Amino acid sequence: MKVSPLAPKLYPELPPLTGVSLAAVEAGIKYVGRKDLCLIKFDKPAEIAGVFTTSKCPSAPVDWCRKHLAKGKANAIIVNSGNANAFTGKRGEESVALTAKATSAVLGCSPKTVFLASTGVIGEPLDTAGFEEKIRMAEAILSEQKWHEAAQAIMTTDTYPKLATRSFDVDGTTFTLNGIAKGSGMIAPDMATMLSFLVTDLPVDHKVLQKLLSRNTKSTFNAVTVDSDTSTSDTVLLASCGAGKKITEPNDKRLKSFKVALEEVMHELSMLLVRDGEGATKQVGITVSGAKTKRSAKRIAFAIANSPLVKTAIAGEDANWGRIVMAVGKAGEPADRDKLQIQFGDIIVAQNGERVPDYSEEDASRVMRQDEIEIAVDLGIGKGTAKVWTCDLTKEYVAINGDYRS
Amino acid sequence: MKVSPLAPKLYPELPPLTGVSLAAVEAGIKYVGRKDLCLIKFDKPAEIAGVFTTSKCPSAPVDWCRKHLAKGKANAIIVNSGNANAFTGKRGEESVALTAKATSAVLGCSPKTVFLASTGVIGEPLDTAGFEEKIRMAEAILSEQKWHEAAQAIMTTDTYPKLATRSFDVDGTTFTLNGIAKGSGMIAPDMATMLSFLVTDLPVDHKVLQKLLSRNTKSTFNAVTVDSDTSTSDTVLLASCGAGKKITEPNDKRLKSFKVALEEVMHELSMLLVRDGEGATKQVGITVSGAKTKRSAKRIAFAIANSPLVKTAIAGEDANWGRIVMAVGKAGEPADRDKLQIQFGDIIVAQNGERVPDYSEEDASRVMRQDEIEIAVDLGIGKGTAKVWTCDLTKEYVAINGDYRS
Numbered sequence: 001m002k003v004s005p006l007a008p009k010l011y012p013e014l015p016p017l018t019g020v021s022l023a024a025v026e027a028g029i030k031y032v033g034r035k036d037l038c039l040i041k042f043d044k045p046a047e048i049a050g051v052f053t054t055s056k057c058p059s060a061p062v063d064w065c066r067k068h069l070a071k072g073k074a075n076a077i078i079v080n081s082g083n084a085n086a087f088t089g090k091r092g093e094e095s096v097a098l099t100a101k102a103t104s105a106v107l108g109c110s111p112k113t114v115f116l117a118s119t120g121v122i123g124e125p126l127d128t129a130g131f132e133e134k135i136r137m138a139e140a141i142l143s144e145q146k147w148h149e150a151a152q153a154i155m156t157t158d159t160y161p162k163l164a165t166r167s168f169d170v171d172g173t174t175f176t177l178n179g180i181a182k183g184s185g186m187i188a189p190d191m192a193t194m195l196s197f198l199v200t201d202l203p204v205d206h207k208v209l210q211k212l213l214s215r216n217t218k219s220t221f222n223a224v225t226v227d228s229d230t231s232t233s234d235t236v237l238l239a240s241c242g243a244g245k246k247i248t249e250p251n252d253k254r255l256k257s258f259k260v261a262l263e264e265v266m267h268e269l270s271m272l273l274v275r276d277g278e279g280a281t282k283q284v285g286i287t288v289s290g291a292k293t294k295r296s297a298k299r300i301a302f303a304i305a306n307s308p309l310v311k312t313a314i315a316g317e318d319a320n321w322g323r324i325v326m327a328v329g330k331a332g333e334p335a336d337r338d339k340l341q342i343q344f345g346d347i348i349v350a351q352n353g354e355r356v357p358d359y360s361e362e363d364a365s366r367v368m369r370q371d372e373i374e375i376a377v378d379l380g381i382g383k384g385t386a387k388v389w390t391c392d393l394t395k396e397y398v399a400i401n402g403d404y405r406s
Numbered sequence: 407m408k409v410s411p412l413a414p415k416l417y418p419e420l421p422p423l424t425g426v427s428l429a430a431v432e433a434g435i436k437y438v439g440r441k442d443l444c445l446i447k448f449d450k451p452a453e454i455a456g457v458f459t460t461s462k463c464p465s466a467p468v469d470w471c472r473k474h475l476a477k478g479k480a481n482a483i484i485v486n487s488g489n490a491n492a493f494t495g496k497r498g499e500e501s502v503a504l505t506a507k508a509t510s511a512v513l514g515c516s517p518k519t520v521f522l523a524s525t526g527v528i529g530e531p532l533d534t535a536g537f538e539e540k541i542r543m544a545e546a547i548l549s550e551q552k553w554h555e556a557a558q559a560i561m562t563t564d565t566y567p568k569l570a571t572r573s574f575d576v577d578g579t580t581f582t583l584n585g586i587a588k589g590s591g592m593i594a595p596d597m598a599t600m601l602s603f604l605v606t607d608l609p610v611d612h613k614v615l616q617k618l619l620s621r622n623t624k625s626t627f628n629a630v631t632v633d634s635d636t637s638t639s640d641t642v643l644l645a646s647c648g649a650g651k652k653i654t655e656p657n658d659k660r661l662k663s664f665k666v667a668l669e670e671v672m673h674e675l676s677m678l679l680v681r682d683g684e685g686a687t688k689q690v691g692i693t694v695s696g697a698k699t700k701r702s703a704k705r706i707a708f709a710i711a712n713s714p715l716v717k718t719a720i721a722g723e724d725a726n727w728g729r730i731v732m733a734v735g736k737a738g739e740p741a742d743r744d745k746l747q748i749q750f751g752d753i754i755v756a757q758n759g760e761r762v763p764d765y766s767e768e769d770a771s772r773v774m775r776q777d778e779i780e781i782a783v784d785l786g787i788g789k790g791t792a793k794v795w796t797c798d799l800t801k802e803y804v805a806i807n808g809d810y811r812s
Contacts, residue, residue, distance in 0.1 A: 055735030057743040087731045087743065089760030122728030123761050227714040229729075230736035308633040308714070308799075309807055316808035322528030323635075325493045329461030330636035337463040337493065354495030355529050393714075394808070395801040401715055402722035402800070 003159045006275035006283060006371060006391075014165045014178045016144030017201045019043045019241035023138040023146060024153035027130065030082030030120055037131075038153040039103070039138040040077040040197060045113060046239040047203075047246065048074035049210035051217045053234035059086035060096045061116040062233060068112045072206025074239055075109035077197060078135065079154050081182070082120040084193060086232040095128045102132035106139050117235045119156055119182065119193040151180040154195055157400065158184045158276055164268040166261035168202075170254045175202040175242070177261045181269040184226070184276045193231040194221065196269055202258050203242030211250045212262055213238045220266035223298075223388045226277035227397070228306035238262075274389045279396030282314055284389065287376045291384035296333040298386035303331035304375065311393030314373060319364030321349045328377060339380035344368065409565045412681035412689060412777060412797075420571045420584045422550030423607045425449045425647035429544040429552060430559035433536065436488030436526055443537075444559040445509070445544040446483040446603060451519060452645040453609075453652065454480035455616035457623045459640035465492035466502045467522040468639060474518045478612025480645055481515035483603055484541065485560050487588075488526040490599060492638040501534045508538035512545050523641045525562055525588065525599040557586040560601055563806065564590045564682055570674040572667035574608075576660045581608040581648070583667045587675040590632070590682045599637040600627065602675055608664050609648030617656045618668055619644045626672035629704075629794045632683035633803070634712035644668075680795045685802030688720055690795065693782045697790035702739040704792035709737035710781065717799035720779060725770030727755045734783060745786035750774065 020042055024035035050069050052062045078099060085092050100111035107114075118126065151161035162181040167174050183194035198213075213236065221236055240246070247254055275283050286304050291297035304310055304327040313320035321342045328335050338353035345367035348356055367373060426448055430441035456475050458468045484505060491498050506517035513520075524532065557567035568587040573580050589600035604619075619642065627642055646652070653660055681689050692710050697703035710716055710733040719726035727748045734741050744759035751773035754762055773779060 053735075054738065055732070056738065056741040057731050057735030057746070084728075087728065087746075087756065087759060087761075089744065089758065091760070122731055123756065125760075229713050229715045229732060232732055232735055307635050308803070309635045312804050312808035315804065318808070322490075322493065325463050325528055326461070326635060326638055329459075329463030329638055332460065332462065335462040338495065340463070340493075350493065350529065352495065353493060354497070354531075355493075393804060395804045397714070398718050398721065398799060398801045398804060402718035402724070 004276045005281055007160045008272070011148065011161065012163055012165050014147035014163055015176055017176055017178060017199055017241060019201065019243065020199050021142035021144050022150040023142045024149045025134050025138045027080065027134045029080055035149065035153040036081045037134055037138065038079045038150045039135060039142065040150065041107060041142055042075055042239065042241050044241070045073040045075055046241045047072055047206040047209055048115065048237060048239045049206050049213045051213055051236045053231055055230055055232045057087065057232050059084050059118060059233040060088060060092035061085055061118045062235060064096045064100065065115050065235065068115070073113050074115050075113040076103050076107055077115045077237060078103050079117045079195065081154050081156050083118060083124055083126045084120045084122050084233050085118040085126040086122045088123065088125050091125050095126045098128045099131055102128070103135050105132060106135045115237060117195050117233065119154065119195055119233055122232060147178055147180060154180070154182045156182065156193070157278060158182050160276060162269055162272040162276070164265045166265050168257035168261040170202060170257055175200060175258070177258070177265050179265045179269050181273060183273045184278050193233040194273060196221065196236045198238040198265065200240050200258065201242045202240060203244045203246045204240045204258070205246040205248040208247060208250050209238050209240060212259060216263050216266050220270040224270045224274050225302060225305050225388065225390050226274065271389065274391050277391035278400045279394040280391030281394055282392040283372045284314055284391060285374045285387060286390065287374070287387045288379065289376070289385045290379040290382060292334045292382040293384040294386055295384070297384040298388065300328055300331045300333050300377070301386050301388040303327045304377070305388050305390035308393055311390065314368070315392040315394045317365065317368040319344050319349065319361070319368050324375065324377060334381060335379055336381055341378040341380065343376040345374055410682045411687055413566045414678070417554065417567065418569055418571050420553035420569055421582055423582055423584060423605055423647060425607065425649065426605050427548035427550050428556040429548045430555045431540050431544045433486065433540045435486055441555065441559040442487045443540055443544065444485045444556045445541060445548065446556065447513060447548055448481055448645065448647050450647070451479040451481055452647045453612040453615055454478055454521065454643060454645045455612050455619045457619055457642045459637055461636055461638045463493065463638050465490050465524060465639040466494060466498035467491055467524045468641060470502045470506065471521050471641060474521070479519050480521050481519040482509050482513055483521045483643060484509050485523045485601065487560050487562050489524060489530055489532045490526045490528050490639050491524040491532040492528045494529065494531050497531050501532045504534045505537055508534070509541050511538060512541045521643060523601050523639065525560065525601055525639055528638060553584055553586060560586070560588045562588065562599070563684060564588050566682060568675055568678040570671045572671050574663035574667040576608060576663060581606060581664070583664070583671050585671045585675050587679060589679045590684050599639040600679060602627065602642045604644040604671065606646050606664065607648045608646060609650045609652045610646040610664070611652045611654040614653060614656050615644050615646060618665060622669050622672050626676040630676045630680050631708060631711050631794065631796050632680065677795065680797050683797035684806045685800040686797030687800060688798040689778045690720055690797060691780045691793060692796065693780070693793045694785065695782070695791045696785040696787060698740045698788040699790040700792055701790070703790040704794065706734055706737040706739050706783070707792050707794040709733045710783070711794050711796035714799055717796065720774070721798035721800045723771065723774040725750050725755065725767065725774050730781065730783060740787060741785055742787055747784040747786065749782040751780055
């Protein structure tokens with residue numbers, strides 16, 4: 001598989017966080033000759049929060065995480081790639097329980113504090129027979145340095161690992177937030193899904209983590225789309241392994257710099273997802289303003305971002321704003337054709353329900369040839385604003401998802 | 407452009423209907439060397455009904471038709487291809503009014519009884535300067551025989567003309583329903599859109615026509631999708647040019663055979679749309695049963711039909727039922743993973759939340775290699791049922807919509 005043309009030129013080094021160590025091993029789940037099982041271990045029970053897929057057919061690991069999240073304590077996160085353990089019936093539940101039990105046996109903790117995520121093929125039973133041995137092997141090589149290896153082990157159709165980090169200052173002490181993610185179709189159930197794991201050493205209570213994670217997910221992981229298809233397995237976990245007294249108030253002033261770091265890391269990882277979208281050659285930001293409500297703006301933005309005709313036009317570097325009009329119209333949200341303004345980059349192409357008189361195809365084309373394209377739509381009927389991100393739709397996407405027999 | 411592999415082997419001959427004549431001329435709107443302006447003239451005012459796009463940014467001709475439909479009388483339908491006259495502001499309204507006026511001048515009727523449809527590029531002003539002359543040329547060659555020519559003149563990215571006809575018996579007299587349609591992306595605003603014009607010689611009041619047209623549209627034209635993109639211009643018109651006393655009651659027994667004919671013609675035209683879907687190599691029927699409600703069933707069916715991952719799997723002849731599970735899950739409608747049953751053709755692949763024990767990849771593959779594929783999903787939680795149709799998503803779709811600069 002060739003690496004996305006939008007892959008980062010440099011990968012950040014994630015600094016070690018005291019109290020959290022990582023390891024990746026080859027469990028031979030599906031891939032040959034690569035690590036596919038990742039263990040993240042907390043020395044002391046970490047505070048943990050999570051956001052999961054909205055799918056009505058979630059995977060067994062998602063069910064497990066939801067069930068055990070209420071107490072907000074984690075001793076470990078165990079992730080496998082190559083098999084999603086989704087739509088696997090009773091056997092799916094059993095293999096989740098067995099994996100948690102195996103991990104807890106190795107680490108000496110309760111299975112209920114082991115969180116799981118799986119990504120890969122749907123419907124294939126996940127054979128966990130050898131897992132305890134593999135987890136024991138992972139435990140033996142745990143290290144605070146292995147963020148990059150962990151990010152690689154959770155990959156499926158991803159063409160590069162996804163990592164981000166920020167340091168931030170609280171009352172004169174420097175803390176860190178590290179994050180890894182995977183995903184390249186919003187879902188390709190044979191392979192992809194979106195997973196992310198974030199850990200900070202700032203001591204924060206899980207209820208506060210949950211609040212911040214849920215809020216930021218809306219404008220980051222839930223504001224990106226590759227192909228409009230939602231995985232059965234999407235999972236984002238945010239943990240705090242910080243020692244000392246926990247911050248328990250969401251409005252605590254000490255959280256200020258952490259909130260900025262969290263927003264930045266989640267945004268950066270989301271952009272890495274879009275830029276590794278299956279077959280992607282362009283990163284596309286879509287801003288909708290002047291809508292009736294924020295919700296309405298987001299729906300219109302996603303109608304544009306998910307339109308095959310908009311996405312193929314972008315792949316063809318075609319400033320086809322007629323397709324934007326079409327997508328606004330199909331969203332079913334309040335819109336007034338005669339107030340619509342459409343912009344590619346800094347070029348206004350349409351205004352007041354028609355093409356601008358001095359429209360220059362050449363200027364618009366210049367914008368479309370760039371790697372990163374900003375589309376702005378103003379509806380002129382309210383104050384609702386939203387931004388989402390997507391990539392283009394290329395023949396390569398069809399090839400990745402159609403050119404093989406499972 | 408190469409003709410769809412799913413094109414019909416034979417085209418039906420549409421019999422002449424007394425009281426309606428057709429003509430097509432070259433107006434040079436966009437295409438060179440082909441007819442792009444179609445006139446349908448009724449000798450006496452016909453009864454007329456219509457269904458239009460749900461787009462919030464409809465084209466100027468759609469606005470015009472909606473405005474004048476209340477009276478239900480038509481002397482003519484005038485259709486152009488090559489320019490959608492959508493998002494053209496005040497000038498769009500003017501060119502619609504001018505076209506209606508020109509037609510009425512030639513035919514000697516009120517402009518309000520002239521119905522219009524346009525399909526083609528969005529945002530380009532439609533130059534109607536020469537229209538009156540062209541309409542006069544069309545009027546001079548009107549003929550009851552020219553259904554095939556009319557069907558060709560309204561084409562855009564269509565690779566073949568779409569025609570259907572049925573004869574039916576009412577109280578010992580034979581009547582006819584003729585229909586033509588165009589469309590190959592649900593929309594490709596540079597080119598496509600879905601239009602259909604249906605005429606019967608059975609004398610039926612426009613209010614009854616409207617009722618029957620609206621009802622049947624749900625299960626035919628509004629139950630097919632190529633790319634999930636809704637045109638600004640979709641228009642279906644149903645006219646009756648029948649002489650004699652009109653049928654004014656929707657439950658009149660004399661309508662029985664007409665209702666069957668209408669359903670059949672609309673279904674046939676819808677299938678011709680799907681089979682000419684941009685880049686299509688497969689016709690796919692998706693039946694969802696056992697949903698909470700009919701509406702819920704239809705939403706799930708469309709979530710499957712519009713999923714890029716389902717459609718690329720079908721293009722790859724891959725019985726990837728995991729992607730069906732994903733699409734059911736993402737629809738957001740009530741569903742119980744552990745009651746789901748999924749079937750390709752007559753092969754049950756998954757049941758009770760997991761793959762069937764005797765699943766045979768080979769049997770499933772045999773189904774996937776066919777031109778016409780039936781997918782059935784039973785949710786097992788209610789009585790709601792719906793059926794929709796789509797085509798596969800191929801590299802050819804991306805090529806048609808991305809491989810050019812407008």
